[in-house]
Amino acid sequence: MHRLGGVPLMGHALAAGRSLDPDRVIVVAGHGAEAVRKAVAKLDPEAQIALQDQQLGTGHAVAQALPLLEGFEGKVVVLYGDTPFIGADTLAALVSHPADVVVLGFEAVDPGRYGRLVVRGDTLDRIVEYKDADEATRAIALCNSGVMAADAALLRDLVGRLGNDNASGEYYLTDVVGLARQEGRSAAVVTCDEAETLGINTRAELAAAESAFQARRRAEMLENGVTMADPQTVWFALDTFIGRDAIIGQNVVFGPGVTVESGAEILPFCHLEGCHVSAGATVGPFARLRPGAELGGDVHVGNFVEIKNSVLAEGVKVGHLTYLGDAEVGERTNIGAGTVTCNYDGVGKHRTVIGAEAFIGSDTMLVAPVRVGNRAMTGSGSVITQDLPDEALGLGRARQVTKPGLATRIMQALRAAKGKA
Known part of the structure; x- marks a missing residue:
């Protein structure tokens, strides 16, 4: 459930699995199962949940999923939910291998406490967990990632015969290799780079993984033609999509669910999440796009503007210091500084609809639900509580009263009172 690239770690495993276009996706949930269930519902609504009430090892975990197969x-x-970097090409090689059981392995620089893969020729003979390995076996550098592919019927049979006679008293999934070999079934190893198999067990490893993920995504973006003034300060989510020739300024953070089309520009110090930015649009600096923000072509969103669950049509300009929530804004409309769509009444959210080529004066409060017509205008400082028809001017402010000389007399009285005090 810890986040990497803006999504829970298991989101990366789910995305990798989905690259295979699988018939079914099953998530085995144990500790914190309810939180896992809620996260999976957002990440992959079609995935099924298998509950592992007791955590008795990897073999036991797979056994909980078998009824759903x-x-x-x-x-x-x-x-594995804590192993986020295994790539689509690696998984494709794993499932295309003809052996009955195929294990993903890697050559470790420091094998440490990884399980070891004992290979004879092209055949994987067995997997030995570190706790159960002798010194000769621990000297082997070929290590087990835990990732495995096997025929469903064979897997059911082998998992059903797993025992827990080992140093941990757990049911190891790795033991299916030995069981398969005893039956004369074939077992093999597909290898990948060690970096793909990185597992996350500590906060320090999580931070290191985030750094590795961001470095990889920055390199991919540059390779795909995205311009970044200072790549090290730009942060991406797992599913961030940015088109070729887009320009990204310094210190920009992309949360999940962001698409930026080719030719758009995101200026420095912006935060985007769950939004779409069309070609030719500019955002920022210091702007925030929240989930449901849809910016049309050539839209301009300036500094200290927040957009949430709102659609801005082509050519809309929102210069600065404005909040647009639950709104629809027509083409070429200008939104003045300090405008707020007052969308929440304490219980429910309400929409504001603004037509095309309208002009919203600075410091306008639009009290939703309300509609402003095409080419309509609001006076600066107005509170608009009623619909405005096309081409109308709306004024909703108190009439100004002028008292000549009163400012001077007030200041003199205040100073005199302060002197006496």
Whole structure:
């Protein structure tokens, strides 16, 4: 559930699994299962949840998923929620291998406490957990990532025969290799770079993984033709999409669900999440786009502007110091500084609809639900509580009263009172 690239770690595993276009996706949830269930509903609504009440090992975890695989014929791939970097090409190689059981391995610079893969020729003979390995086996550098692919029927049979006679008293999924070999079934290893198999076990490892993820995404963006003035200060989410020739300024943060089309520009110090920015639009500096913000072509959103759940049509200009929430704004409308759509009454949200080529004066409060017509105008400082028809001027402010000389007399009286005090 810890976040990497703006989404829970398991979101990366789910995305990798989805690259295979699988028939079914099953998430085994144990500790914190309810939180996992809610997160999966957002990340992958079609995924099913298998509950592991007791955490008795990886083999036991897979056993909890087997009832949800009833009737399925094909290969089953086992991934891990805390291993976020395994790539689509690696998984494709894993499932395309003809062996009955295929394990993903890697050559470790420091094998440490990883399980070791014991190979004879091209055949994987067995997997030995570090706790159960002798010194000769611990000297092997080929390590087990835990990721595995096997035929569904074979996996059901082998997992059903797992025992827990080992140093941890757990049911190891790794033991299916030995069981398969005893039956004369084939087992093999597909290898990948060690960086792909990085598992996250501590806060320090999570921070290191975030750094690695961001470095990779920055390199991908540059390679794909995105211009970044200072790449090290730009942060991406797992699903951030930015088109070629877009320009990204310094210190920009992309949360989940952002699409920026080719030719758009995001100026420095902006935060975007769950939004779409069309070609030719400019955002910022110091702007915030929240979920549901849709910016049309050539829209300008300036400094200290916040947009939430609102659609801005082509050519709209929102210069500065404005909040637009639950709004629809027509083409080429100008929104003055300090405008607020008052969309929340303490219970429900209400929409504001502004027509095309309207002019909203500075410091206008639009009290939703309200509609402003095409080419209509509001006077600066107005509180608009009623619909405005096309081409009308709306004024909703108190009449100014002028008292000649009163300012001087007030200041003199205040100074005199202060002197006496």
